[in-house]
Every structure is written in structure tokens, then in C-alpha cells.
Amino acid sequence: MSIRSKKAGMNKAAEKRITLMETLWTEAELASFHTWDRKVQNGFTTIPRTMTYIGKFINKHSPGKPLSDTYLTLWCHVFDESFIEIKNKNEFATESGFSGERAVTTWTGRMRKLEELGFIKSKDGSSGEFSYLIITNPLKVIHEHYQNHPKDALYNSLAARLIDIGGTFV
Known part of the structure; x- marks a missing residue:
């Protein structure tokens, strides 16, 4: 998929989310909510959408010391x-x-x-x-670990989530 088609898809997905939000809440309600736009406001960052799985993996491999x-x-x-x-x-x-x-x-x-x-x-x-x-790229680190170890429920759940969000391990 080209960069242009990815951008077009993301814009279409964003439009769908906005339409749904505007259907669920009134304009006045939406205006009163304290939301943010990481591209406009300082103090926000981008994190992996799979951060919860990454955290579970990290804690699993450091028993007793999360x-x-x-x-x-x-x-x-x-x-x-x-x-x-x-x-x-x-x-x-x-x-x-x-x-x-x-x-x-x-x-x-x-x-x-x-x-x-x-x-x-x-x-x-x-x-x-x-x-x-x-x-480092945490998904690549996790993927490399599972090249030498049996895949478990955590790996399978992470892989499914990556497919859902269009991500990959490498």
C-alpha cells in the first residue's frame, strides 16, 4: 500500500470516528469535553498501540521486579x-x-x-x-525473543492486536 493510500485510509477512518462522536454527543457536549490533539498541543507523545502487551511481556521476563x-x-x-x-x-x-x-x-x-x-x-x-x-523497537525485540521460544497466549494476543491495527512485528 502506498503512503498516499495509507493517508487516505487514515483520513477516512478519522472521518468515521468524528461522525460517530458527533452522533453520540451533541456539539455543546463535545465542546465542553477536555480532549487533546497531540499534533497541536504540547505535552503529548506517540506510544505503541500495543503498549499494554509490551508491558505484560516485560513484566513476565522480570519476575518479582516489574x-x-x-x-x-x-x-x-x-x-x-x-x-x-x-x-x-x-x-x-x-x-x-x-x-x-x-x-x-x-x-x-x-x-x-x-x-x-x-x-x-x-x-x-x-x-x-x-x-x-x-x-529500541519493542515489537522487534519481542518478535526476536519468540524466534527461540514457543509462542504463547501473550504472543498470540499481541499478534492479533497488530493485525487489527495494521502493524507488524518488524
Whole structure:
């Protein structure tokens, strides 16, 4: 499918959603809702539509030490280049749900596991370990894992969702 036909399809799908919204709510109701447009308003980002499955996969592969909050925090800081510069680890630790004296230490452990699993690549810098990050394509990481392991219900559900949204693993 060409880029032009994809854009045309997306525009048609958006038009359908808008028509349905306008059918379900009055114009006054819609105007009173606090919605956003990530292309117009600052403070919003693009995340994978499969993020819930990615989080489940990540947590499954780190038993007793859930990683999904740490991973989601990274996504909330990343831009389209997949790059993050971390200047304040305490900020990231707090956003990931850690507090107290060991917050940064616990966060660092989660980051090491994310890197071990292949979801991030890091370089040291003036802030020490994990100063600079690249978030890798999580679907490719998951797909590569299942090349060497049996496919399970999580994989099957993720694959079905990808088909629903027109996505692929690679």
C-alpha cells in the first residue's frame, strides 16, 4: 500500500470516528469535553498501540521486579528520534514509582534489566550510567525473543492486536 493510500485510509477512518462522536454527543457536549490533539498541543507523545502487551511481556521476563512502569516512564520522555538524555536519575526513579534512599538504586536495576532484555541501549555520560538512551523497537525485540521460544497466549494476543491495527512485528 502506498503512503498516499495509507493517508487516505487514515483520513477516512478519522472521518468515521468524528461522525460517530458527533452522533453520540451533541456539539455543546463535545465542546465542553477536555480532549487533546497531540499534533497541536504540547505535552503529548506517540506510544505503541500495543503498549499494554509490551508491558505484560516485560513484566513476565522480570519476575518479582516489574519493569513496565520504568519502561512507560521512558516512553513519556522520548521524542520521535527514540533518544533520551537523562540528567536527573531521581526524577526518573520517582516517575517510575520508586521513593526513599534506594529509589535511584532500584531504578538503575530495572534499567539494567530493560537493557539486558534489549528494550533500551545506553551510554554513560556526565550523569553516570544511563545518561543517554535509545529506545529500541519493542515489537522487534519481542518478535526476536519468540524466534527461540514457543509462542504463547501473550504472543498470540499481541499478534492479533497488530493485525487489527495494521502493524507488524518488524
